[in-house]
Amino acid sequence: MIGLAQVYLVGGVFFAATAWFSGRDRTNPRRLRSATFWALLALSFLAGDRLGDVGNGLLVVGLVVVAALGMGRSRQSTSTPEQRRAAALTHGDRLFLVALVIPASAFAGTFVAKQTRWGARLIDPSQATLVSLVLGVLLALAVARLWLRPDFRTPDDDGPSRPQHLVPLREGRRLLDAVGWAAILPQMLASLGVVFLASGVGRAVGHVFSEHLALDSRLAAVAAYCAGMALFTMLMGNAFAAFPVMTAAVGLPVVVHRFGGAPSVVCAIGMLSGFCGTLMTPMAANFNIVPANLLELPDRDAPFNSVIRAQVPTAVPLLAVNILLMWWLAFR
Amino acid sequence: MSLLGIAVLVLGFVLRANPLLIVLAAALVTGMAAAWGPGADAGTLLHAATGTLAAFGRAFNANRYVSVVWLVLAVIGLLERLGLQERARTWIAGVHAATVGRLLAVYFVLRQLTAAVGLTSLGGQAQMVRPLVAPMAEGAAEARFGPLPDAVRFRIRAHAAAVDNVAVFFGEDIFIAIASILLIKGFLEQSGIVVEPFDLSRWAIPTAIAAFVIHMVRLALLDRRLRRDLGGPGAPR
Numbered sequence: 001m002i003g004l005a006q007v008y009l010v011g012g013v014f015f016a017a018t019a020w021f022s023g024r025d026r027t028n029p030r031r032l033r034s035a036t037f038w039a040l041l042a043l044s045f046l047a048g049d050r051l052g053d054v055g056n057g058l059l060v061v062g063l064v065v066v067a068a069l070g071m072g073r074s075r076q077s078t079s080t081p082e083q084r085r086a087a088a089l090t091h092g093d094r095l096f097l098v099a100l101v102i103p104a105s106a107f108a109g110t111f112v113a114k115q116t117r118w119g120a121r122l123i124d125p126s127q128a129t130l131v132s133l134v135l136g137v138l139l140a141l142a143v144a145r146l147w148l149r150p151d152f153r154t155p156d157d158d159g160p161s162r163p164q165h166l167v168p169l170r171e172g173r174r175l176l177d178a179v180g181w182a183a184i185l186p187q188m189l190a191s192l193g194v195v196f197l198a199s200g201v202g203r204a205v206g207h208v209f210s211e212h213l214a215l216d217s218r219l220a221a222v223a224a225y226c227a228g229m230a231l232f233t234m235l236m237g238n239a240f241a242a243f244p245v246m247t248a249a250v251g252l253p254v255v256v257h258r259f260g261g262a263p264s265v266v267c268a269i270g271m272l273s274g275f276c277g278t279l280m281t282p283m284a285a286n287f288n289i290v291p292a293n294l295l296e297l298p299d300r301d302a303p304f305n306s307v308i309r310a311q312v313p314t315a316v317p318l319l320a321v322n323i324l325l326m327w328w329l330a331f332r
Numbered sequence: 333m334s335l336l337g338i339a340v341l342v343l344g345f346v347l348r349a350n351p352l353l354i355v356l357a358a359a360l361v362t363g364m365a366a367a368w369g370p371g372a373d374a375g376t377l378l379h380a381a382t383g384t385l386a387a388f389g390r391a392f393n394a395n396r397y398v399s400v401v402w403l404v405l406a407v408i409g410l411l412e413r414l415g416l417q418e419r420a421r422t423w424i425a426g427v428h429a430a431t432v433g434r435l436l437a438v439y440f441v442l443r444q445l446t447a448a449v450g451l452t453s454l455g456g457q458a459q460m461v462r463p464l465v466a467p468m469a470e471g472a473a474e475a476r477f478g479p480l481p482d483a484v485r486f487r488i489r490a491h492a493a494a495v496d497n498v499a500v501f502f503g504e505d506i507f508i509a510i511a512s513i514l515l516i517k518g519f520l521e522q523s524g525i526v527v528e529p530f531d532l533s534r535w536a537i538p539t540a541i542a543a544f545v546i547h548m549v550r551l552a553l554l555d556r557r558l559r560r561d562l563g564g565p566g567a568p569r
Contacts, residue, residue, distance in 0.1 A: 004397065011400050041399070048393040054382065056389030060356065068350045079413050088415025088422065095416045099463065102404055103454045130397055133404070133453070140407045150414055171409025175458070176402055181352055187398040188355045191391035195359040195384060196337065199366045204334045235341045237351075240512065244519055252523055264527045267516045268505065268535035275501040279494075283351060291457040291493035295466055297486050303348050306490035307497075314498055314547050321542040329535065 003124035007134050012045030017169040018176050022074070025177075030072030034177065037066045041184065060188075067181035074177045078170060091148050098144050105136030141168050178293050185237070185285035193241040205232070206249030215250070218259050219327055225250040226323045229270050230277035230315075237283030239274025246270070261330035269326040276322065279315040280308060337362030359388050401458075408463050420464045421471035430472040432488055433555030437548060439465055440499045444544065447503030450510065455496055466492040477562040484561060491554055495547070502543035505536035 015038050022028070023035030040062050048056060079087075088095070109132025112119030123131045144150065145165075152167055176183065196202070209228065215221040228250055232242035251270050255261045278284045282303050292300035292307045299305045337358040344354030363384025364377050408416075424430055443455045454460075466489045473480055473488055480488075504510045508529035520527050 007400055008396060011396070011403060014403055014406060044393065045396060048396060051389075051393070053386035053390040053393075056393045057385035057387075058389070060389055060392050061385070064350075064352045064356045068353045081418075084413070084415045085418050086415070087413070088418035091414055092419065093423075095411055095414060095419050096464075099407075099411055099416065099459075102407060102459065103451070106453045107451060127397075129453070130400055134400065137403045137407055141410065144407070144410055144414070148414060150410075152413075167413065168406040168410045171413050172403075172406030173409075175405040175409045175412075175462075179402070179405075179458075181350070183402055184399055185351055185355070187392060187395050188352055190395040190398055191388050192355050192359050194391035195362055195388055198387060199334045199337070199362045201334050201337060201362065205338070208335070235338065235345075240515055243512075243515060247519060248523075263520055263525050264531040265535045267520060267527075268513075268532045269539060271512050271516060272502065272505060272536060272539045278501065279497060285351065286457070287497050291461055291496075292490075294457060294462040295486075295489040295493060297489060298482075299486075303345070306486060307493045310487075310490040310494040311497060314494070314543070314550055317546055318502075318539070318543055321546075322539055325538050325542070329538070 001121060001124050002131050002135070004127050004130070007127070007130055008045045008048070010134050010138075012042050014169065014172065015039075015042035015045055017166075018042075018173040021170055021173040022177060025074050025076050027075040028072040028177075030070060033066050033069060034071040034074075037063060037071055037181065038176075040066070060191075063181075063184060071180060073180070074174065076174070078174055087150070091150075094148060098140055098148065101140035101143055102133065102136040105139055106132045108132070109135055144168075175294065178296070179290050180293060182285040182289040182293060185283070185289070189237045189241065189283065193236065196241070197244075202245040202248050205245050206253070209249050210253070215254050215258075218255075218261075218331060219323075221250065221254045221259055222261075222326045222330070223323050225255050225266070225270055226273035226319060226326060229274040230280075230319055233274040233277030234281035234283065237278075237281060237285065239271055239278055242274050242277070243267075243271055246274075255326075255330070259331065261326070262332075265330040266326060269322050269329070273319055273322045273326075276315040276319040279311040282308065334362060334366055336365040356388070360384050363387070404459055408458055412463055416463050417467040420467040421474075424468040424471040425475040427472075428475075431476065431555050432469050432473050432491070432558060433551040435469055435472050436465070436491060436495045436554075437551050440495050440544070440547060440551070443496060443499035444503035444540065447500045448506040448540070450504075450507040452500055452504050452507075452510070455500060457493060457496060461492050461496050465496065473558060473562075477558070480562075484558065488558075491551075495551075498543055498547050502536075502540045506533050506540055508533045 019035045019038035019042055022038055023031055025031050028034060040059055044059055109123060110128040113123035113125045113128035152164055213224055215224055228246045229242055232246055233239045236242050247270060251266055255266050256263050278287060282288060288308050292305045297306055340358040340361045341354060360381055364380045367376055367380030446454045469488050469492045470485060505512055513529050513532050516532055517527060517529055
């Protein structure tokens with residue numbers, strides 16, 4: 001049965017290859033730091049279960065120190081616009097079909113693993129989506145190789161000595177280098193959530209709200225809960241971490257129990273108010289920093305980059321709409 | 333005292349420190365603050381810091397699956413090398429009715445509807461926006477207005493990223509088996525309130541409609557602004 005262990009093995013190989021290519025990239029003056037970062041992540045994927053808790057903690061410290069010092073950026077271009085235009089003419093719409101292999105197999109694999117007996121023997125049903133995603137990546141690479149039959153030996157290459165089967169790793173590394181340290185921020189925030197939970201931060205926040213805010217009307221309570229969800233989500237980088245804290249602090253005791261709001265409406269719209277916060281924070285790396293890096297936006301390192309600024313004018317009115325919706329719908 | 337970690341998050345924000353550094357510092361401060369009390373000395377704090385580091389390391393190791401998604405970059409990178417972005421650009425230039433706003437509106441609708449039936453993995457910043465949506469949006473503008481100034485090009489890209497986020501956030505909760513709905517259900521059950529996933533997901537619909545309306549207005553304004561900045565009523569070519 002294919003499960004998490006195999007998924008982490010494939011991931012580890014990819015990050016190790018990224019470390020190798022980054023270390024040899026002479027266009028990045030900080031290539032050694034970059035190589036160290038990806039090598040540490042590869043170590044975590046390949047041997048994390050054998051490092052022990054303190055060992056993993058020290059590994060995280062290493063990742064953070066390298067990232068904070070600065071990893072530089074690669075200026076290596078693996079192909080010219082002319083080469084890509086020529087390739088686009090050769091391959092045409094087949095490129096779109098190969099791109100759809102990953103989502104299609106992620107969907108089909110999840111379905112097969114959860115719904116059929118033979119599928120459950122092949123793919124661990126509890127990790128179906130992750131396993132199917134990785135299988136989809138491997139399948140897409142195989143399809144690209146066999147169907148498109150790409151020829152990378154163009155006159156600009158430095159000779160036929162470059163092994164062709166490493167091209168996907170080389171190109172993947174180019175994009176991962178653009179994502180940079182933001183690649184592990186979601187994983188870091190999930191870990192911070194665990195520490196916060198163990199230390200009772202949620203209870204403390206609830207205490208602050210109940211002592212310092214006069215929530216003496218339905219609208220005030222609803223507004224405090226929704227705005228609190230958005231603000232705390234901005235700090236924590238995702239609404240999943242903010243939801244248990246804010247709902248235990250304000251949502252349930254005040255909006256539901258004191259004023260009699262319907263819990264399903266309050267929680268559903270409360271979560272969506274948190275999503276308005278996600279649109280406005282640099283802590284939500286995979287939604288707001290990663291695209292700025294991937295799209296090579298010039299202000300990608302600014303705390304409020306142009307992706308966030310494009311989203312704020314939607315997020316703010318939508319938060320107001322959420323407050324009004326909860327106020328109308330929860331107390332009918 | 334346990335709120336000190338949140339103070340560190342706020343401080344880090346204000347000082348514009350590296351977010352990874354902020355997160356690790358917030359975790360360590362939270363752990364040490366919890367151990368602080370009468371009679372606490374340097375040894376107690378050191379012990380608390382090591383314990384928190386170990387807890388953080390264990391959680392980091394358990395959450396590795398979050399970072400597995402980067403594997404798709406190998407496929408996207410390969411397809412880009414084979415001309416995927418260029419193909420997307422030429423394809424959209426052949427659609428004469430296409431404007432940046434209309435193209436992004438169509439993608440918004442597709443992304444929101446597929447997310448609402450649980451197909452969140454059909455889109456995404458690395459999978460769809462960088463290789464397809466952003467090049468198509470740029471291609472639509474180029475077909476209409478000619479070569480684009482850099483500022484306009486970057487504004488269009490930022491809007492392409494924003495459309496993917498807004499559409500998926502306010503579509504996915506309509507699906508009953510999405511993580512956030514299951515989180516709410518689990519949380520309420522712990523508090524002694526039993527709700528059906530369907531009862532939660534149908535209350536996501538009003539916000540989904542509001543998000544759609546607000547963002548369609550934004551995209552219409554984007555088209556108007558592009559016409560004003562780049563000149564002309566926008567006759568093709």
